Amino acid sequence: MKFSIVITTCNRLNLLKRAIKSALNQTVPCEVVVADDCSSDETEKYIQSLGNSVVYYRNEVNKGHAETVNIGVQQASGDWIKFLDDDDYLAPNCIAEMTKAILLCPDAVICSCVAAQMDIHDNELSRTPKVGPGLAFYIPQTDIHYGMLLELVPFGTPVQVACRRDAFCQTNGWDSQFDACDDIDSWVRIAQFGHAIFLNQCLAYRTIWPGAHNQKLSFAHRLNTNIRIKEKIYALVDPKHQLHLPTLQKIKNYLRLHWTLAALKQRNFSSFLSILNKTVFSISSWKILLTTTLSRKSHFHNSNIRKFILIKS
Template sequence: MFQLKSINPKKLNSPLVSIVIPTYNRPGHLVRAIESALRQTYENIEIIVVDDCSDLDLDQFREEFPAVKLYKNSDNRGACFSRNRGLEIASGDYINFLDDDDELYPDKIALQIQKFQRSADPNLGMVTCHLEDYRSGNKQIVRNRVNGDVYRLLLSKFAIAGTESMLFKRSVFDEVGGFDENLQSSQEYDLFLRVSELFTVDYVDKILSRKNRSSDQISLNFDKKMAGAKYLFKKHDERYRQIGFLFWLKMRLKLRGLICRFYIGKWFGEKAYRLTIRD
């Protein structure tokens, strides 16, 4: 049985970090995610699991993980609702979202807190890291090299990898709100975009998290990916126009390209879809 390490009250500069794990009917994955959170070398953490009204036996999990705070939604509302509920419950000065099929490596929180504390930038709102991505069945290294004011870059890039890779100051959510519960995919990109509009970002130059493959992962649900892309472009369309007509046109063409790729995935399968992805 895993238990949280005791907190040393004499240890200075150790703000509380809340790790929020949304889950739905994946007990095996959830155990792995919780254990990765419990293995953090940073001691001052709380772990919050929000079950989206699944068949999960919470009493069994309470016995196995007594230090973890477990909550169940009264009805099925989706992962974004569960993340936002966990955010409301969280007591931490910093927030790390962790999907139940993903993992944190032991030094992740410690190194990202260190990055925050050593920064001279009072407007730093989020620190990310590199990650290992196994969703294709093979290991891929994703390097999130983002630093400073990256809002314009992210608007045009339309990509950011790994909800679990990000550590946020709790206070940023007072300004930007939580996850958009109307989005069916790319929720982390939308959140990162809104954060980067008001705050600077930074990264730890190490691989500190892991995305795992699961049978129901949204990254392979091409209908949801299409719906999410269309919603995102509509949501941020005014921003594109403010930058200029050519930028707006570029983004419209990018949307068409994304939709074509998603149709290829829907009609011909995952392997065909991945052939359309360029580094």
């Protein structure tokens, strides 16, 4: 099995250096690909100074994040792709631990891990929740979309996720119309082709800072994009879960509640008022919110999702 770490970048050389260093310092050999979305800083000069240790491709014109990810994967030769944005970085044993788990589940097409949320000064703010028992947790393909719909299966951001290259290519890569959710949209489509693995180890570090792309999007935009994603997931849920499904409208109402509370938590009162409506007061919305919250805290103990421990803790 060969891993390629695909790093996308645009005019963030100082952050990019850290991302590349974390990729080159993996404890197992892997290919490092940098896809540059037409940077105007010293990125190209720096990459050239690294010699053959990095595969480099630079867009002649700016093509956006999603298309640059697709180009980076095209340049990669590995049969597994580890995604990495230029403002994030990996633990040295990230690829080694993912490889170990994937070898125990060869039909997996997507693998995720716990990530630490870091501020710009590398201080840890929080960690994403663990999923299931043990150090590694396997979910059959037939259960994935049901879990994603109810947010019991949080694959996470690119720094957390790796996928099989052939599955990525079968889905035609990332779709730029899902701005800021192009990664989640990709996970939804990739999950049609095999099983999923979660590693309950912190192997990735995501930087939370004002320069991050998602921080520039309004709450209303993120709500509407999330609704479109949920509509896609809903259509892919395996028939065996149909009896347990809330209606799509209830899911939409829950999303409005979620983003209304998120805006309130961040004291963005204009956004809070713009997305607030009577649906957030529905009992079903609060029930779904409570169910997802409790399920996360109980490490995914849900009777409708089968659990398999790959590596005992």
